[in-house]
Amino acid sequence: MKFLNYSIEELNKQHLVILLPLYLLKLKKEIEKEQSTENAIKLKTLINDGIIKSIEDNEKAGNITYDDTIVLIGLLKKLYTHLYGNIKKFKEVGVNEMIIEKLILDSDKIIYKYEKREKQLISEVEKREEKAKLETAEEMILNNEPLGKIIKYSKLSEKKIRQLAKKLSKEIVLQ
Numbered sequence: 001m002k003f004l005n006y007s008i009e010e011l012n013k014q015h016l017v018i019l020l021p022l023y024l025l026k027l028k029k030e031i032e033k034e035q036s037t038e039n040a041i042k043l044k045t046l047i048n049d050g051i052i053k054s055i056e057d058n059e060k061a062g063n064i065t066y067d068d069t070i071v072l073i074g075l076l077k078k079l080y081t082h083l084y085g086n087i088k089k090f091k092e093v094g095v096n097e098m099i100i101e102k103l104i105l106d107s108d109k110i111i112y113k114y115e116k117r118e119k120q121l122i123s124e125v126e127k128r129e130e131k132a133k134l135e136t137a138e139e140m141i142l143n144n145e146p147l148g149k150i151i152k153y154s155k156l157s158e159k160k161i162r163q164l165a166k167k168l169s170k171e172i173v174l175q
Contacts, residue, residue, distance in 0.1 A: 021076040
């Protein structure tokens with residue numbers, strides 16, 4: 001493949017980030033000749049310090065999105081598993097685990113992002129509900145409704161209703 005003649009830096013300069021997972025093929029012939037610990041370490045370095053780092057750098061630079069990063073690393077894992085996943089020496093060196101760790105960390109980030117958004121939405125809903133309760137209580141106070149009825153329909157505490165009535169300069173009807 002012609003693109004294997006390029007360095008990772010050259011692929012980055014030409015905005016060919018999408019090809020980075022295929023860069024695993026760079027060591028394929030060498031590894032087919034000898035499945036050594038030395039080649040496993042070379043591959044691990046290529047993956048970690050080359051391919052994954054480059055993908056992350058492109059994300060930080062805004063060339064790709066976070067979702068693109070997840071997809072590219074997922075493709076990297078699939079291609080690694082297909083090409084080198086059954087090589088015993090590579091399992092000993094922990095190449096596969098390194099890629100899986102990266103994917104787990106990324107999935108944790110996604111979960112965190114959605115949990116954070118969920119908390120924001122819950123907070124917004126709670127604020128709207130509180131506003132609606134206050135509006136209900138205000139309307140009832142202005143209509144001289146009794147305190148018990150205001151508590152029942154607004155779901156506010158007596159203390160909050162009294163504070164609101166004071167703010168509105170209105171007396172609370174007790175019946």
